[in-house]
Amino acid sequence: MISPFKILTKDPQSKARTGILYTKHGPVKTPVFMPVATQASVKALTSADLKDIHAECLLSNTYHLYLRPTTKILKQLGGLHKFMKWDGSILTDSGGFQVYSLSQFRKISEEGVLFRSHHDGSKHLFTPENVIEFESEIGSDIWTMLDVCIHAKDPSKRDAREALEQTKRWAVRAAKHYQKVVPQQNIVQNSDGSFTVNNSLLFGIIQGSIFTDLRKEAALHMAELPTHGYCLGGLSLGETQEQMNDAVLAVTENLPENKPRYFMGLGTPVEILNSVERGVDMFDCVWPTRVARNGMVMTDEGRMNIKNACYRLDERPLDENCDCFACRNYSRAYLSHLFRSGELTSHRLLSMHNIRFLTRTMERVRESIENGTFLKFKEEFIKKYE
Numbered sequence: 001m002i003s004p005f006k007i008l009t010k011d012p013q014s015k016a017r018t019g020i021l022y023t024k025h026g027p028v029k030t031p032v033f034m035p036v037a038t039q040a041s042v043k044a045l046t047s048a049d050l051k052d053i054h055a056e057c058l059l060s061n062t063y064h065l066y067l068r069p070t071t072k073i074l075k076q077l078g079g080l081h082k083f084m085k086w087d088g089s090i091l092t093d094s095g096g097f098q099v100y101s102l103s104q105f106r107k108i109s110e111e112g113v114l115f116r117s118h119h120d121g122s123k124h125l126f127t128p129e130n131v132i133e134f135e136s137e138i139g140s141d142i143w144t145m146l147d148v149c150i151h152a153k154d155p156s157k158r159d160a161r162e163a164l165e166q167t168k169r170w171a172v173r174a175a176k177h178y179q180k181v182v183p184q185q186n187i188v189q190n191s192d193g194s195f196t197v198n199n200s201l202l203f204g205i206i207q208g209s210i211f212t213d214l215r216k217e218a219a220l221h222m223a224e225l226p227t228h229g230y231c232l233g234g235l236s237l238g239e240t241q242e243q244m245n246d247a248v249l250a251v252t253e254n255l256p257e258n259k260p261r262y263f264m265g266l267g268t269p270v271e272i273l274n275s276v277e278r279g280v281d282m283f284d285c286v287w288p289t290r291v292a293r294n295g296m297v298m299t300d301e302g303r304m305n306i307k308n309a310c311y312r313l314d315e316r317p318l319d320e321n322c323d324c325f326a327c328r329n330y331s332r333a334y335l336s337h338l339f340r341s342g343e344l345t346s347h348r349l350l351s352m353h354n355i356r357f358l359t360r361t362m363e364r365v366r367e368s369i370e371n372g373t374f375l376k377f378k379e380e381f382i383k384k385y386e
């Protein structure tokens, strides 16, 4: 299956690359950081804020949207883009992870996964087929397949194997159902190598926990299925950095080069750089906005806590190098005061800054790959940040 992904530069010293993923809502430059709009909103930010901080693709959660407002209602209202006034790209995860992490009850069978809503305890069934239907109702640009997720802190190989086998069987069904929902695929490669895309894309999810042989097997299996890209699921869930790096490499080494790879739920800037080095193109995480609501600010010199007394008279912006709305307009003293006073505006301004820090980091990552200096950039970034 042709993937609307154009690789621009490959780093000669690592597996890092830059590229453009084309979706029906326009191009997305990779490596990319995708802010998380869990419930049709990136917490504390508007779609206009997201444009201002150069976000190109958002991630939203099928599980959450299915339960509230419901995907039926979203469809009636013209889909998620129109609903939240966002004209960039949107990727939806499959709900597999939320069923694993949020639901008080989860029962996996061959048919699908039965779970209880974390809102009211009502019972629901996700199947590989109906998740594709829900994503179609949401109208997102990139759909992902239902998978089985397990924790990654000392998992047993038996559990990892079982989850992988179920994920593989569901992937076959999801890929088949996608063809039914999108029978006429309309992806055209233009003479300049760009693509015109008129339908939603499908990404498969690769499981296998921390076991490199299982990860390799999962990657080879997924590579055989008709998909436009790949997700690395079930990581950043308690494993060590070394286990994560090894699992990532076992996957990227066994996937075709010409399709994008997305690491689900990662992470800190350092973890992201480590994965870019190993050939991953797309990232998302709730972490930058979550910590912003606790007063934590990310800068090139590492993290700062805006609650600290030393900022009460500090007239400098949060980060001299940042071009976000908060840094263009306000002092640390003001932001510190807002946060201490419990003013909601501080959540908005700090979230804006933290996401801009990550989108700006990705801009610098892309620039360094294009200049052939990625590993040097990474080393200097980590030295300063840590």
Ligand SMILES: [Zn+2]
Residues within 6 Å of the ligand: 318, 319, 322, 323, 324, 325, 326, 327, 328, 352, 353, 354, 356
């Ligand atoms: Zn800023």
